[in-house]
Amino acid sequence: MTVKYAPNELLSITDFTKKIATILKGIKEQSCEKVGILKNNKLEAVVISTDEYERLKSLEELFETMEHQEIFEAVQARKNTPLSSYVPFEELAKKFNVDPKSL
Structure with missing residues (x-):
């Protein structure tokens, strides 16, 4: 099964570190379900809410x-x-x- 990501759900690790507070707020408030973190254009990790x-x-x-x-x-x-x-x-x-x- 391949998980689909919207363009705003994929970030480079550099962008992720710059925007981490905003991203975590979006995930916590459920305005964003998940965020895929890319390293060298390869999906390395996914951030989801604790719930x-x-x-x-x-x-x-x-x-x-x-x-x-x-x-x-x-x-x-x-x-x-x-x-x-x-x-x-x-x-x-x-x-x-x-x-x-x-x-």
């Missing part, structure tokens, strides 16, 4: 929790799989043309 940062961290934690839940449910489902349904490793290796000794 947005905390929201993103909360989403990250939620996704991690959901992932852990999915793993837990998969493990629980496999615990109920009868042994007769298991496929021996050697059979799987042969099916995928893998030499078990090479692993």
Whole structure:
């Protein structure tokens, strides 16, 4: 996913350091969502509000929790799989043309 930036949301590091107080005020007051900082015409960092940062961290934690839940449910489902349904490793290796000794 590529994040799009408006022209006023991209600043060279030199301009950023000159205008830092104004930029931070704009981000805090939400007149500007984000500011990308360029170094040698390459995006190096993005400045966002603390509220947005905390929201993103909360989403990250939620996704991690959901992932852990999915793993837990998969493990629980496999615990109920009868042994007769298991496929021996050697059979799987042969099916995928893998030499078990090479692993």
